[in-house]
Amino acid sequence: MKRIAIYHLETLLMIARLGTFRAAAERLNTTQPAISARVREVELQLGVQLFRREGRRMVLTTRGRQLVQACEPHWAGLEQALMEASDFSGATGVVRIGSGEMAASTCLTDLVVEIQRDLPGVTMEVELDLTRRMVERLLAGTCDIVLLAGPVASPGVRTAPIGSLDLVWVANPAVARNHAAGTLPGVWSLPVQSPLHGETMAALDALPRAPRSVSTCNNVRTLIDVIVRGAGAAVLPEMMIREELASGVLVEVLPRPARRIHFEVGIRDREQEPLVLELFRRASALRVDPGAVG
Structure with missing residues (x-):
């Protein structure tokens, strides 16, 4: 039987989700050479090529796609079970949060404080930018969750309303x-x-x-x-x-x-990482103006 460690599968799935070794290294809090070494180890164990380079992105081969599709539900279930067992308090990793300036001035601080209090092992990277660029970064996999002025009508993005401002x-x-x-x-x-x-x-x-x-x-x-x-x-x-x-x-x-300015929290439509889904759940309860109606 091939000896593949759990961190090998985590690495493969993260590259498949984010599209580059660099993005996977940032998410897993390691280096790009370490990610490359893990991929080589898996490919040597299995005797097949799992990724091929297309421009600046790493694309799954047919065999690689088959492996990821078979393993992803099991990996997501394992992550979810472990995090729920500890009420997410043991969650670790780097989460990249994007926000427009208006959302940052109203409710971003509440989310950051809540994450720091309840998920102390999670490292946050917060960046402010205009809505369009935040959506582009989300789709490119260089951002995990965004708080933006909406409505965000973009294929591949799942959103939830968080209120509006007069x-x-x-x-x-x-x-x-x-x-x-x-x-x-x-x-x-x-x-x-x-x-x-x-x-x-x-x-x-x-x-x-x-x-x-x-x-x-x-x-x-x-x-x-x-x-x-x-x-x-x-x-x-x-x-x-x-x-x-x-x-x-x-x-x-x-x-x-x-008219009013409406705000939304967004993640990738196909996001499966339990930590990001948990943050999306929490962020969906935010309100840009708690005293406002609508």
């Missing part, structure tokens, strides 16, 4: 007075890849007069600072500027847009 047209008081006198200020928004940009442009279509300019900034906090300093007006999530509105640093200058 939007408000705001400016600083001086800009608001000029606007009341008939001077339409310039408008600021996130870049075109952001759902907030689309909501801003939809709101502009409802105005009787177009603004003199529409500028963009790819950082929400900087965008808020720009508006506070009097550079123009912007459509912003109400929750992120409640303090500024309460203190009078920012004021509403136009009726609130009817």
Whole structure:
């Protein structure tokens, strides 16, 4: 009988899921040479080639695909049984969490604190980016779970809603007075890849007069600072500027847009790793604004 260790199977399945030796090494907290050595050991034991290189990705051969398909349900069941036996407290590994900035400012911290408290053996790598790039990274296997402004309509991604945020047209008081006198200020928004940009442009279509300019900034906090300093007006999530509105640093200058920004948590549709599925379950209970309805 061929002597294949459990970590050999784990390695094969991780490469098959993520597509590269490098991604598998990062997930398994080891080195790329160690991953290559494990694959060679399995291929020598079985006497068959399991992977072939296509560009920068490693693709399963026919025999490799057959082996992975046969072993994956058993491996997933073993992982699930071991983690459930310890209530997931013994879970280990590296989990890569992607988030848009608006989601990060509202509910990402709650998820990170919960993971650190309940799953102390899990190492987190958190990265912020625009929605489109986060979805691309998720599909490429370089990210495991994402918190994003949605809806995310992408094949291969499984999502769950985590609430929505009201939007408000705001400016600083001086800009608001000029606007009341008939001077339409310039408008600021996130870049075109952001759902907030689309909501801003939809709101502009409802105005009787177009603004003199529409500028963009790819950082929400900087965008808020720009508006506070009097550079123009912007459509912003109400929750992120409640303090500024309460203190009078920012004021509403136009009726609130009817539409809201919706948020979702997403994983790969075919994700089978129990730890990622458990984090998806936990993240699905988050709300970007716990006091909001809808």
